[in-house]
Amino acid sequence: MPIFEYRCEACGKVFDVLVKSSERNQEQRCPQCQSAKVKKVFSTFGVGSSSPSKPCGSSSTTPCGGG
Ligand SMILES: [Zn+2]
Incomplete structure (x- = not known):
């Protein structure tokens, strides 16, 4: 069974x-x-990171705005 982590927005x-x-x-x-x-x-792995998508432009093979 999966364990989900929740954060309370009221008290943190x-x-x-x-x-x-x-x-x-x-x-x-x-x-x-x-x-x-x-x-x-x-x-x-990165606590505090909230970017859902993978970083673009971090590598020459994954340029930003590539179509
Ligand atoms: Zn709370």
Whole structure:
């Protein structure tokens, strides 16, 4: 079963939730302040990075705006 990480936008608490396939659409609440304003975050190597797409222009083989 997948474990999703959530961050509370109210208090900043980050918590993990083990989500069953039948409960994946269920609303999550912050265990600290009970706020429902939580956002799912994904565990990545770079903590603090929030760019969803891969960086362009970092290599000559992947130029920016390439079509
Ligand atoms: Zn909270």
